[in-house]
Amino acid sequence: MLRRRYEGQGVNVVKVGDAWAMRTSADLGFLMSRETVETRNRLRAAIETWRLCLSSTRHRAEIEEIRGVSVNRGTIDQLIEMEWIKFGRRKMTPGRPVTFVVTPPSWTILALNPRAICRALKNCARRVC
Numbered sequence: 001m002l003r004r005r006y007e008g009q010g011v012n013v014v015k016v017g018d019a020w021a022m023r024t025s026a027d028l029g030f031l032m033s034r035e036t037v038e039t040r041n042r043l044r045a046a047i048e049t050w051r052l053c054l055s056s057t058r059h060r061a062e063i064e065e066i067r068g069v070s071v072n073r074g075t076i077d078q079l080i081e082m083e084w085i086k087f088g089r090r091k092m093t094p095g096r097p098v099t100f101v102v103t104p105p106s107w108t109i110l111a112l113n114p115r116a117i118c119r120a121l122k123n124c125a126r127r128v129c
Helices: 002-006 026-032 044-055 060-067 073-081 104-109 114-128
Strands: 011-016 019-024 085-090 098-102
Touching: 002 011, 019 026, 044 060, 044 073, 044 085, 044 098, 060 098, 073 085
Parallel strands: none
Antiparallel strands: 011 019, 085 098
16 A cells, blocks of 8 residues: 555655565665765865875885874875875885875965975975084
């Protein structure tokens, strides 16, 4: 009786085990799906890792040594996905770790001028040395 009542209205009455359930018809299933755009926050760790790669090409162990904490795989994935860094050459050291290089498009995203970055890095190096 319920099957006949809901027939042709986009709902199917289906027996599941000992109970009955109402399911959306297959031809209307596309209306029930929800599409959302997922935005990811720029994590503080990701920006810090990006800044470390900005001064020179670095590999994961160097970044971890400078930061003092391990670098999460998700942090690197996020930076690569946003195209802020890319894989560089492998270092000629035991284990041949891959290096990370900052991409020029990431400078424009953050409204940075490459010349200003170089000047800032030189000034920072003078203060440290």
